[in-house]
Amino acid sequence: MKLNRLRRAWGPKSLSCFLLAASILAGSAAAGQAAQDSSDRFVPAPPEAGTAIPGATIKFGMRPYADNTPYVIGMKKGWFKEVGISFTPPPYGLKANDSNVLTLMLNGQLDMISEYCPLFLPTYRTSRLLKCIAFTDNNQAFAILANPKLHLKTFKDYIAEGKSFSEALKLALAPLAGKTLVGAPELSARPFEETLGKLSGLTWNLQVLDDSKSLVLAQAGRELFVNPEGAPITYTLRQAGWTDVVDIGDLVKYGPGGTNSPLEDVIDIVGIAARSDYVNTNQNTVLRFLSVVWRIFDATAKDPSLYDIQAPYLNSFAGTSLDGKGVANTVNILDPFTPFDEDKVYYDEPANLVYYKSVWSAIIADLEQHHVIPAGVVKPDDVVWGAPIWHEMTAYRDKTNALLTSLSGKSLSADKTKLVDQAKTFYTNFDYLDSYRLALAASQ
Known part of the structure; x- marks a missing residue:
């Protein structure tokens, strides 16, 4: 039953204490949350004017697992910096674990974290602050x-x-x-x-x-x-x-x-959790962040040696002694990452076993049955914002394709040719938002 997923992190003896603590913490955040996020849905923002990439700093956390720490690859390679993102505390954000993650999220010490998102569902007794903004992999260890x-x-x-x-x-x-x-x-x-x-x-x-x-x-x-x-x-x-x-x-x-x-x-999907108030005031930063996540997944699939970058950080955090090959094998065999295009199995294929509405309906029903959350107060779309966020990025990709096709073969000025080249680079790196912004500027 899905309640067992909660016991994975803390064990059956500490679960009741966790649920009580989560309820108290969520209660302290509830009043502000109601005012900040009355829609309880992801609200897209228009692309920024101009062609400069805005800077942003994210209070980001990672948990001590191989499929929760690949972000350090993008950090060390400078890929997040390329889209204007830095992290606090520098340089890699905060090291968190399953015993403190909810506290860190609810009290605002973190904006986003790598997470098995059902772990925050008990907070929905009193707060709707925490959302799952992306799925990264389906744990296949059993x-x-x-x-x-x-x-x-x-x-x-x-x-x-x-x-x-x-x-x-x-x-x-x-x-x-x-x-x-x-x-x-x-x-x-x-x-x-x-x-x-x-x-x-x-x-x-x-x-x-x-x-x-x-x-x-x-x-x-x-x-x-x-x-x-x-x-x-x-x-x-x-x-x-x-x-x-x-x-x-x-x-x-x-x-x-x-x-x-x-x-x-048996479905056990890992992802990224975020505060809804942060997401709905930093929508484009979230898209840029996720573009690098998809870039990491694509790059590591093509070049597994990139896991050599992740291994020292993971070992220092988790107490393991894996080399890059060991991290790669752990991920590829037991926690294979889901690339951008394959996210459609989560969000657009109702017949698929990992379709989010089916998975989360089962999770929610089980927690209701065990009185972890009240019946009828939460639905999958209340929690999972990954679908509209992924669809937003997919729309930018499609609009960029149309713009670049219309510009192909045209005689452009040097400045506009440079914008097209930059747009193509961002496109290759899954930052479809900025690819669209630059292609649009080149077309005007």
Whole structure:
């Protein structure tokens, strides 16, 4: 159930304390929020006049995970500076974690942060300040791994043979029936296991064991099947040759989507959270910020060596010892980033398993059922502003295409030719807002 996602960060014992603290903090922000954001929706701003790129400073935070810290690549490469953005505290913003992120956001110490956005939903008991302005990746760390000595075929193998989703799942999991599956004690691991059991019609014996102990046993060959909680453990066992029988990525790619999908409980989309009052007074800064995020995703896909830039920051923050290749592998295997064009699966494809309205309707319904938030007070579009923001940037891209097409082949002055060249550079770097502004100036 979706409430388990909240327990991932704090554990079941501290969840009730967190909910109480979140309610108190949200209450302190509620009065000002009502006055500042009566629409509760993203309100686009017109593009700035002229061709200069305005400067802006963002109070930005990152959490200590591989898929929450790629922004440091853009910071160190100077890509944010190219679109006029700097960060406070300099140079990389604030290091935050799941225990203090809500405090930092609600009291205004942060404008934006990398986040698993459902974690702030409990604040909606008294405040509607926090919004999810983008989705960055769908966590795919959960996986049923099998001892390599078993030489098992995988879900992907059966799909490649032409089997249906249901057939492939049952065949892949059949060797687990009646056996012992070692799972982590965190409750966030249960939805994945339970969903697989329901869909396959198979049962197994669950043995709960800490990841660190499970890893030792697995490396000694004393386990047959395991579902780790931590992405590093999953990655380590995969590197050691353990068979990836089925993982969340398989379910997302091949499983049934849409409203009431039986797989909604396993969707775990990471993104960027922001204060609504900041977003609706700095709309174009938000677009420029996100343009660099999409640039980072595109650039790292083409040149994985860029993760060498991220690794030292992540290690100093999270206590890990990954090199750039290790960060790249962790991201690409377990937390693959979603490039600009592929955001359409979140925002424009209702039949897709990760479509935001379906995912967030399930999250909200579960929190209502457990009385974390009152029933009927929040809908997906109240929280997820990523859709209108992405559509706004897509519109700028389309308008820029039309302008650049109309200018192609025309005899232009040196100044206007320079503007066109600059517009093309911004376009390549996903800053469609400034690409449009410069192309428009060149056309006038």
